[in-house]
Amino acid sequence: MPRFSVLSPLDQPLGNRRLLEDLKRCLKDEDLNEFGFSVAFAKVGPLYRLQELIEAWRSAGKSATAIFGIDHNGTSLQALQFALVHLDTVFYAQYRGHSFHPKIYWFKGNSKAVAFVGSNNMTVGGMELNFEAAIELEFKLPEEQADFDQVHQMFSSLLPGTCAATRELTAEALAQLEANGLLLDETKKSSGTGWAKRKVAHPPNEGFKLPVKPASSLPSHVVFGKVPKKKELEKKAEALKAQADAVDVTKPLVPVSGFAIQIKPHHNGEIFLSKTAAQQNPAYFGMPFTGQTSPKKGENEGYPQRTPDPVCNIVVFGTDNTVLYSTTKYALNTVFYTTKSEIRVTASPLVAHVPEYSVLIMTPSDDTEVDYEMQIFTPDSPDYAKWVEICDQKMPGGGKVPRKFGWF
Secondary structure (H helix, E strand, O other), rough: EEEEEOOOOHHHHOOOOOOHHHHHHHOOOOOEEEEEEEOOOEEEEHHHHHHHHHHHHOOOOOOOEEEOOOOOOOOOOHHHHHHHHHHOOEEEOOOOOEEEEEEEEEEEEEEEEEEEEEEOOOOOHHHHHHHOEEEEEEEEEOOOOOHHHHHHHHHHHHOOOOOOOOOOOOHHHHHHHHHOOOOOOOOOOOOOOOOOOOOOOOOOOOOOOOOOOOOOOHHHHHOOOOOOOOOHHHHHHHHHHHHOOOOOOOOOOOOOOOOEEEOOOOOOOOEOOOOOHHHHHHHHHHOOOOOOOOOOOOOOOOOOOOOOOOOEEEEEEEHHHHHHEEOOOOOOOOEEEEOOOEEEEEEEHHHHOOOOOOOEEEEOOOOOOOOOOEEOOOOOOOOHHHHHOOOOOOOOOOOOOEOOOEOO
């Protein structure tokens, strides 16, 4: 018979036991290798607290799957963004007229399995502070496989194959959920549901005050990163000033579908992008750049560099749109050359495949691990002419026939 223990309603507020710590314990357990959960609501706070353990879990080849309810704006954009990056498979659930409300957490290995079933959502309140009730069940495998299967079936029955409420979450689906106003944005000030604005039957501390333990501290290195040293700050300040002399780096992103430009790859793989395009929409290229190149011999200082390198999928099309070259997740070295006030990118593999005046199309990628989709149409491509038409602005200089660029 499975062993069980109880997380009682007073345990979390008093700090006696918290589900967050139980999940951490299981993520550290070498005998467990599958993890899944279903929740009604989620915010990014507890996920930040679990991030390093989840990263180590997946680095060890272990799997992580989640189903998030999105009713009542209870799940945040930031929680789902985190899930797309840090979990293997992510789903969201909503069905009109029926709240999606199950809270199930389970772990499975070869010799044992663990499950938590109760009221806890993936929020700081649900994981650490709220009055919650849950039961932990531990199973010996394979002896108690049938018992575990009954618990696991509560989760698996919610997957798209058997539950009409559930859909796979993709970057495109996430963007649509955000556009439709179905997600909470944790970066925006709440309209106010705290004690100051919520109507209550009695003040929360009337009579006597519970000796409540606060939530665990956020892992600062995960959430905020390392505080840069003075020399690093000075380098960044220099890089920002160098860019600000030629480009308004405070200009907000102008939303566009993409950027098209005729290019001339140099023998070293460098491609010069338009100075004017950088001035028109600097944020599209990730400006201001905060890194700096290492100075070459004879040079006093480096140039501002985008760090980390933007990641790109690249495809080159030739005659009949035959693919001449393609690569995925290419780290595109991107530098702002202050002497010319222009952005240069380096992609050495393109030199052998891309003739001058080919048209490069840059669009933001829907893949959360990729920054840009880059399609290059050579003059032999049947689609070349229509993309040249998009390039409606001339670039100064650039040879006998000036190159062109445009936005779409």
